[in-house]
Amino acid sequence: MTNEHPGGTAGTLIIGAGEAGLQLAVSLRQKGYTDPVTLIGAEDQSPYQRPPLSKAFLGGDMDEENLALRTEEFYSKHEIDVLPGTRVTDIVLDEEGHGGLATTSRDGAISFSKLALTTGSRPRKLNLPGKDLDGICYLRGIPDARSLRTRLAKASRVVVIGGGFIGLEAAAAARQRGLAVTVVETFDRLLQRVAAPPISDFYKKAHEKRGIDIILGSGVTSLHGSDKKVSGVELSDGTVIPADLVIVGIGVEPRTELAEKLGLACDRGIIVDSGARTSNPDIVAAGDCTIQPHPRYPAESIRVESVQNAVDQAKIAASSLLGHPSPAPAVPWFWSDQGDLKLQIAGLSNGYDDFLIRGEPDTEHFTVLYYRDGHFIAADAVNSPHDFMAAKRALTLGSTIDRSRATETGLPLKALIGEPSTESLRN
Ligand SMILES: Cc1cc2nc3c(=O)[nH]c(=O)nc-3n(C[C@H](O)[C@H](O)[C@H](O)COP(=O)(O)OP(=O)(O)OC[C@H]3O[C@@H](n4cnc5c(N)ncnc54)[C@H](O)[C@@H]3O)c2cc1C
Known part of the structure; x- marks a missing residue:
């Protein structure tokens, strides 16, 4: 037909x-x-x-x-x-x-x-011994999420493979249900691909404080099982972490x-x-x-x-x-809610050569501002929506943010936005 x-x-x-x-x-x-x-x-x-x-x-x-x-x-x-x-x-x-x-x-x-x-x-798939055992889950669409939600209700020990956004969000959701949760990440810090070390360190501490175990710098070598169901995750140093549910978030x-x-x-x-x-x-x-x-x-x-x-x-x-003219490109932005922690990202920090921290990470309200060649390029705002809005505005205008005063938390970030450039982006 x-x-x-x-x-x-x-x-x-x-x-x-x-x-x-x-x-x-x-x-x-x-x-x-x-x-x-x-x-x-x-x-x-x-x-x-x-x-x-x-x-x-x-x-x-x-x-x-x-x-x-x-x-x-x-x-x-x-x-x-x-x-x-x-x-x-x-x-x-x-x-x-x-x-x-x-x-x-x-x-x-x-x-x-x-x-x-x-x-x-x-989702990128694991290619390891034991990869097809029951209880190894990915998260992309509604059927995945439906099945994971049902499994979380019955699970007691969850291992999350991958310390990126999806892995950490799923780990936070599992922990909020009272389950024992371990996150395993190959790199030596969380969110390595997308954020500067202060953000990675903050999330490690914050999740640990909420009862999640985080293992960094460790690859997974195989998945153990019994009766075709996953029972543990073996790490590169031979340690086996017991698990009745494994959530894989290793990118797409x-x-x-x-x-x-x-x-x-x-x-x-x-x-x-x-x-x-x-x-x-x-x-x-x-x-x-x-x-x-x-x-x-x-x-x-x-x-x-x-x-x-x-x-x-x-x-x-x-x-x-x-065949119409293209609208101006927009400022990239993103968010990630990990339990009660709201991260909002404006711009892309790729290629930054400098950053500064505005606010105190221990308060769980702070912002990392990224610069390249002295020009503001991106911000990661944790529980700081006003900083996020100001950063997005600066990027839309093609302006910088005065780095000499950006750590003065009594001063709203929007007051430090410089002159607009001739090439504004879309909001
Ligand atoms: C669990 C999860 C949480 C996320 N959280 C955030 C977040 O907090 N903030 C954020 O900004 N982004 C988030 N994202 C990312 C965001 O959802 C994606 O970037 C966005 O949905 C991409 O949209 P898309 O239309 O490009 O692709 P998709 O949403 O992947 O849609 C593509 C569709 O094309 C279909 N398709 C592919 N090939 C064919 C074919 N041959 N024939 C017919 N159909 C086909 C696929 O089945 C799919 O439905 C998240 C993603 C996931 C999975």
Whole structure:
């Protein structure tokens, strides 16, 4: 069966019904696009929020029905055709390269005149002896979170492999349920990939204070089991930590297989330009699956795994598909709730050569400000929303924050924002 749209217009096909795919569809409609829009997703649910899966949902404070990003009425009102539970398995472009046909897992094919890839990422998997034992869990989608929530209710000893955001959020949720929790991290500090040492040290101390054991600088060599169920985690020094539940949070891999089939350039993600165009400029891509340039981080292309990036890049992709000028790139920002600790990040600290600490980490309210070549580039604010807002504002304006007075906590950070640069970003 081929899905031909009425009037002979094939319309836009968006593959991947997550934050990026949904925003792309919405932005097309907001910009006045009237041809058909089809949003196709392999998961059984219509687009939903992932962040609560490792926070309120896992902790039992939020239900599944509150995860949906939009209602079914919204989709029908805006004529967005959402096809959940449907995987695109192949795509053939027509000879002119302006449209084509996508084959789906549902015994059908969909023709399109414009194509967008918002295929996201998947959790990186452990490849160790014992990796398939029952009780070894990953956390990406609703089925994972549902199963983990049920398992947490029955577990007593949890080992979390990976001291990044998802691992620490899941560890905090498990600990709040009163379980014995150990976090194992290969690097010698937590959040090594994304934050400076004071943030890593703070989180280690704060989680330990709340009863979580943290083991740093230790690899996992195998998973032990009995009766096909996990019973322990063996570390590189031979220690075995008993566990009846193991949560793995060791990063994600971009889903690039369709892009590769189409011959698009990929390197740790689908390579896109500042207009979210792939190496075939008629095809756009957005969200976790991409690697992109950013005017504030000219030294390297970046892969950003965040809701903000998925949403803002999708808006840019929609403009490119319609031949409109791109909106200015936005300031990257992110948050992580680990129990009662709220971390808000503005900007990207990659390549910082200096940082300073505003406030006292022991109070659990403080901010780390990052500088490169004397210019402010990012902030990590722990339980300090005003500092976060000021930092985001400074980055939006392209201003610096006066480092000589930034540690004066009696002075609001917003009072230290310098003159705007000529290249402001979007808020
Ligand atoms: C547990 C968890 C907590 C998080 N917490 C935060 C947070 O606190 N703050 C934050 O900013 N970010 C957070 N993130 C990250 C954030 O959720 C992601 O960066 C964002 O959802 C990426 O959106 P996306 O649309 O690019 O990709 P995804 O949400 O991965 O969506 C891509 C979709 O494409 C589908 N797909 C892939 N291939 C095909 C195909 N061939 N056919 C059909 N469909 C396909 C996938 O099934 C998937 O549904 C969290 C992520 C997780 C998993």
